Amino acid sequence: xxxxxxxxxxxxxxxxxxxxxxxxxxxxxxxxxxxxxxxxxxxxxxxxxxxxxxxxxxxxxxxxxxxxxxxxxxxxxxxxxxxxxxxxxxxxxxxxxxxxxxxxxxxxxxxxxxxxxxxxxxxxxxxxxxxxxxxxxxxxxxxxxxxxxxxxxxxxxxxxxxxxxxxxxxxxxxxxxxxxxxxxxxxxxxxxxxxxxxxxxxxxxxxxxxxxxxxxxxxxxxxxxxxxxxx
Amino acid sequence: xxxxxxxxxxxxxxxxxxxxxxxxxxxxxxxxxxxxxxxxxxxxxxxxxxxxxxxxxxxxxxxxxxxxxxxxxxxxxxxxxxxxxxxxxxxxxxxxxxxxxxxxxxxxxxxxxxxxxxxxxxxxxxxxxxxxxxxxxxxxxxxxxxxxxxxxxxxxxxxxxxxxxxxxxxxxxxxxxxxxxxxxxxxxxxxxxxxxxxxxxxxxxxxxxxxxxxxxxxxxxxxxxxxxxxxxxxxxxxxxxxxxxxxxxxxxxxxxxxxxxxxxxxxxxxxxxxxxxxxxxxxxxxxxxxxxxxxxxxxxxxxxxxxxxxxxxxxxxxxxxxxxxxxxxxxxxxxxxxxxxxxxxxxxxxxxxxxxxxxxxxxxxxxxxxxxxxxxxxxxxxxxxxxxxxxxxxxxxxxxxxxxxxxxxxxxxxxxxxxxxxxxxxxxxxxxxxxxxxxxxxxxxxxxxxxxxxxxxxxxxxxxxxxxxxxxxxxxxxxxxxxxxxxxxxxxxxxxxxxxxxxxxxxxxxxxxxxxxxxxxxxxxxxxxxxxxxxxxxxxxxxxxxxxxxxxxxxxxxxxxxxxxxxxxxxxxxxxxxxxxxxxxxxxxxxxxxxxxxxxxxxxxxxxxxxxxxxxxxxxxxxxxxxxxxxxxxxxxxxxxxxxxxxxxxxxxxxxxxxxxxxxxxxxxxxxxxxxxxxxxxxxxxxxxxxxxxxxxxxxxxxxxxxxxxxxxxxxxxxxxxxxxxxxxxxxxxxxxxxxxxxxxxxxxxxxxxxxxxxxxxxxxxxx
Numbered sequence: 001x002x003x004x005x006x007x008x009x010x011x012x013x014x015x016x017x018x019x020x021x022x023x024x025x026x027x028x029x030x031x032x033x034x035x036x037x038x039x040x041x042x043x044x045x046x047x048x049x050x051x052x053x054x055x056x057x058x059x060x061x062x063x064x065x066x067x068x069x070x071x072x073x074x075x076x077x078x079x080x081x082x083x084x085x086x087x088x089x090x091x092x093x094x095x096x097x098x099x100x101x102x103x104x105x106x107x108x109x110x111x112x113x114x115x116x117x118x119x120x121x122x123x124x125x126x127x128x129x130x131x132x133x134x135x136x137x138x139x140x141x142x143x144x145x146x147x148x149x150x151x152x153x154x155x156x157x158x159x160x161x162x163x164x165x166x167x168x169x170x171x172x173x174x175x176x177x178x179x180x181x182x183x184x185x186x187x188x189x190x191x192x193x194x195x196x197x198x199x200x201x202x203x204x205x206x207x208x209x210x211x212x213x214x215x216x217x218x219x220x221x222x223x224x225x226x227x228x229x230x231x
Numbered sequence: 232x233x234x235x236x237x238x239x240x241x242x243x244x245x246x247x248x249x250x251x252x253x254x255x256x257x258x259x260x261x262x263x264x265x266x267x268x269x270x271x272x273x274x275x276x277x278x279x280x281x282x283x284x285x286x287x288x289x290x291x292x293x294x295x296x297x298x299x300x301x302x303x304x305x306x307x308x309x310x311x312x313x314x315x316x317x318x319x320x321x322x323x324x325x326x327x328x329x330x331x332x333x334x335x336x337x338x339x340x341x342x343x344x345x346x347x348x349x350x351x352x353x354x355x356x357x358x359x360x361x362x363x364x365x366x367x368x369x370x371x372x373x374x375x376x377x378x379x380x381x382x383x384x385x386x387x388x389x390x391x392x393x394x395x396x397x398x399x400x401x402x403x404x405x406x407x408x409x410x411x412x413x414x415x416x417x418x419x420x421x422x423x424x425x426x427x428x429x430x431x432x433x434x435x436x437x438x439x440x441x442x443x444x445x446x447x448x449x450x451x452x453x454x455x456x457x458x459x460x461x462x463x464x465x466x467x468x469x470x471x472x473x474x475x476x477x478x479x480x481x482x483x484x485x486x487x488x489x490x491x492x493x494x495x496x497x498x499x500x501x502x503x504x505x506x507x508x509x510x511x512x513x514x515x516x517x518x519x520x521x522x523x524x525x526x527x528x529x530x531x532x533x534x535x536x537x538x539x540x541x542x543x544x545x546x547x548x549x550x551x552x553x554x555x556x557x558x559x560x561x562x563x564x565x566x567x568x569x570x571x572x573x574x575x576x577x578x579x580x581x582x583x584x585x586x587x588x589x590x591x592x593x594x595x596x597x598x599x600x601x602x603x604x605x606x607x608x609x610x611x612x613x614x615x616x617x618x619x620x621x622x623x624x625x626x627x628x629x630x631x632x633x634x635x636x637x638x639x640x641x642x643x644x645x646x647x648x649x650x651x652x653x654x655x656x657x658x659x660x661x662x663x664x665x666x667x668x669x670x671x672x673x674x675x676x677x678x679x680x681x682x683x684x685x686x687x688x689x690x691x692x693x694x695x696x697x698x699x700x701x702x703x704x705x706x707x708x709x710x711x712x713x714x715x716x717x718x719x720x721x722x723x724x725x726x727x728x729x730x731x732x733x734x735x736x737x738x739x740x741x742x743x744x745x746x747x748x749x750x751x752x753x754x755x756x757x758x759x760x761x762x763x764x765x766x767x768x769x770x771x772x773x774x775x776x777x778x779x780x781x782x783x784x785x786x787x788x789x790x791x792x793x794x795x796x797x798x799x800x801x802x803x804x805x806x807x808x809x810x811x812x813x814x815x816x817x818x819x820x821x822x823x824x825x826x827x828x829x830x831x832x833x834x835x836x837x838x839x840x841x842x843x844x845x846x847x848x849x850x851x852x853x854x855x856x857x858x859x860x861x862x863x864x865x866x867x868x869x870x871x872x873x874x875x876x877x878x879x880x881x882x883x884x885x886x887x888x889x890x891x892x893x894x895x896x897x898x899x900x901x902x903x904x905x906x907x908x909x910x911x912x913x914x915x916x917x918x919x920x921x922x923x924x925x926x927x928x929x930x931x932x933x934x935x936x937x938x939x940x941x942x943x944x945x946x947x948x949x950x951x952x953x954x955x956x957x958x959x960x961x962x963x964x965x966x967x968x969x970x971x972x973x974x975x976x977x978x979x980x981x982x983x984x985x986x987x988x989x990x991x992x993x994x995x996x997x998x999x
Contacts, residue, residue: 009494009497009498009501009585009586010407010494010497010498011409012407012408012409012497012682013409013682013684015683015684016681016682016683016684019684019701048682049409050407050493050494050497052494053492053494053495054494055494106994106995106997108399108402108677108997109399109402109403109406109677109678109679110676110677110997110998111676111677111678111679111680111681112676112997112998114998138681140406140679140681140682142403142406168998169997169998171997171998172997194681196684197681197684200684202687202814202815203684203685203686203687203698206902210823211819211823211902212687
C-alpha cells in the first residue's frame, strides 16, 4: 500500500507522517504541493505545519494549492484522505469536511497529551477502533478552535460526522468539544491532534503505564490499510 | 510609491577629496580613537558606507573587543582528549562535535537580551531565528532548540509584559520552524528587571561529509544573497542596542529591533539543506548582527581575501533605504552563498523551487580588498580583515569589587533554620511554590516538543534528549544552567558550578557529556568590577572544562546587561552536550513505579549560602557558594553511566536549587507516584540538621530510584566506585509524599503549590 504525504513549503510534521506510515507497514510517498500529481497513491495525508505561512486564515491559501485539486478529486472518488492539524484546516477550507477554525479561545499555542473519545468507528481512518474507545493523542496548535454554525453542528452530530471529541479538557474552545470530523462518506477524516506522534513506543505521549509509550495513533493507519485491503 | 534612492552616496573618491568632513562616528557607537584608527588604516577618512561597516563590526557585540583576550583560554586550556572529537571549534558559526557512526552534532547558545526587553515578542523570536541560521550555515539540519531565560521580579507589573512577549515569541517562531523545544530554564530575579536575558540554543545534526564552513574562496565565484528582502529593521542592532546600556529617558531605540518571519526561515532551512545536498554551494553564511557588512567582510576574510559587490542589486523591502542602511540592516531570514559560475543555474533552480528571492551581488576576487559599488560608484574599498578580524582589542581595567568581601562574610549560617516539623513543612511548601522552583509548564506547554518525532526527553526532565539515528538509536542530550546568585558571590566558582550542574543534568539522562557552549551575560565592560567578574568567570569555566576534559566549542558574550549603573548578576549560561549510544536507554527524572528504592548519591554539607532557601525564606544573598568538586562530578557521571548500562536505574534526578526537598517533590510529581523518605541517616552520617538535609545545595548529588531486585547490584556499584550512597526512601503507590517525622502531603497539595506561581501571575495553564 502506498500512502502519500503532501509537503507544503511550511509543512512541519510531514516526515513524521511518513515515518508513521512506514511503522504501520505501508509505503510513504512524498508528494509536492506544486504538482498536479498524486503519483497513484492509495491514500493521502495532509500533515501539520503552516502550509504557506498561514498569514491569512490557516489553510486558506493551501486549499487552492495545485495539488489540492487532485486531492479534492480523489476524495470525491472515495480515496481515503486524512488531514492532521494544518491538514484539517486545509480540508475545512477546501469544504471537504465541515466547519472552520479560529484562534484558540485562550489565545495561546498549546501542546498537550490529549485524551479523545472515538465517536465514530466506521470511517476509513477509524474502523480499527471501537466506538467510545478512549485514546491519547498529542495535540499542538494555535488555531485549533473548531467552529461551525448551529445548523451544521446539528447536522454533523446527527449524521455521525463527529469522529473525535476532546475528553477531560477542551484545550482550545472547540464547539461541542469536537476534535475531529469526517465527510458524509467517511473517507475523508480530519482532526486537530496528531496521530502520527503516537505510533512509535518511546516517542509518543505518556500513558498511565509508562512515559512516551502511547501508540494509539497506529490504528488510524491500520484502519486505512484495512479499507485499502478490501478494495 | 517613494522614489528609489539613487542619490549619490559618499564615494571613496569623495572621501579622499574631503578629509575634513565631520563624521557621526560617536552616534554610530565608535570612540574617537577607534575612528582615528579607521582613518589610519584607510589612509583617508572612511566613506559613510565604510564608517557604517566599521561601526557595526567593531561594536562590542560583533568584535568581542573587551572579551577576546580572556576567551583565548578556551582554546589554550585544552588537552588532546578535548580536541579529539572536535571537528570545528570556536570562531566559526557554531562548533561541531563528532558523535560517532559518521554523525556530527553542532550546537551553540547565543543571547538576544536587549531586543527582548524593548520588544519582547520580536526580540525573542528573532533570537531563535538567528541561532538556527548559525546551525544551518554549518551544513546541518537544525533538530532542536532550547532557551535559558531570566526575567525580573515575578511580582513586578512589567515582568508579565516581558514574560508573555518572550514566551509567545519563542513559541511562535520555534513552533513555526518545526523545531522541538526540548528544555531550558527560567529564573525570576529583580536584577533582571529592566534587562531580561533571552539566551537561545539550537542544535543541528549532520553527516561528517556534509560539514561546510563559510568562506569565500575561488576567484570568479558568485556572491549570492537570498532569502527575505532587506528592510529598515534592525539597523544598528548590534552596535547600538547590544553594545550599550539602557538609560532612563533615553531614546526608545525601537527601530533597532528586528522583525521575524518564521515561515521565511523555514523555507530557507529546507532550501539551504537542498543546496548543500546537491552540492551547489561552496559555503553559506547567515546574516545576523551587522547584516551585509558582517557577511561580506567575514566571508572575504575567511577566504581568498577579495570580493566585489554591487550593492544596488540587493532586493529591498523599502526602496528608500540608503547604501549605509543596506549595509547595516539586520533584516532577518537572509543568507549569503558563494556559488561557482557553472553551478549558478542549479542554485537558482533550487531557490525557485522554494520561492526564495535571490540576487547575485558580485564575486570573489584576488585583490585582497572588499570593494562595494553603489550604482557604479565605489563607496567601500577596505581590506576585509581590518573590518572583520583585526578590530580593536581592549585590555579593560579590572578591579576587585569593593563590596565582595563583606558579601562573602555575610553567611547564611547565621539565619534561623526551622526545627519543628510544622516549620519544615511550611518552608518546603514555600520553596516548592516560589517563583524559581515552581513548575514552568505554563511556559513549556506553549512549545512543540513532538515535531520531528525524535524527542526522547524534554521538560520537566533535567536535560533534553533527541535521537540522531533512527537505525541505531544514537542520540544527544543537552542541558543549560547558570546560577547568577552563586556567581555574584564568586564568579569563578559560580561558573564552575554552572558547568558542574549542566554536566550532571546531562549525566542523569544517561548520556555522556562531551562538549560545552556558553553564553556569558554580564554588565558593562567599562565597569572594572564587572570586568573582574567576567575575567574570573571565564577563568573558572576554562579551568573547569580543562579539568573535566570537555571542550568549549563556541558561544557568545553579552555585555552591557545593566540598567543605569546596576549590573545584572554575572550569568554565564553553560550548555553541555552529551552523547548516548541508544536513546532507548534514557533515564527520566522521576519514578514511574511503586516499590523502588530511592538512593541519595553524594554527601550533604551545611551549604545554604546563596541557596533558594536563603532567598525565599530570608531574602538573603551572602556568604560563599557551595564547594564544587569536578572530579567527584565525573565519578558520579561514570557511576550513572555504568548503572544505566546494567539497566538498574529507573530514574535519576539532579539536586540543585532547593536541594533534596525540591528534588523529591519533583520526583513524585513527575509521574504522580508517591514516596516515603527518611532523613535520619543523612542527618547522622553527614552531621547536619533536618533543614540542612532538606535545603542544602551541596553539589555532586543525585537521587536515583532502583528496582528492588537490582538493589544489591546497585549498592555494589556505588561501593566499588567509592561514591557515597544512602538509601533514603521507597517509591509508594499512595498518592502522598511522606517525609518521616516531618510531614505527609498529598500529591495534589504539592502539585497545586508547585504549579500556582506562574498561573496566578500569567494566566491559566490549559488542562493542568
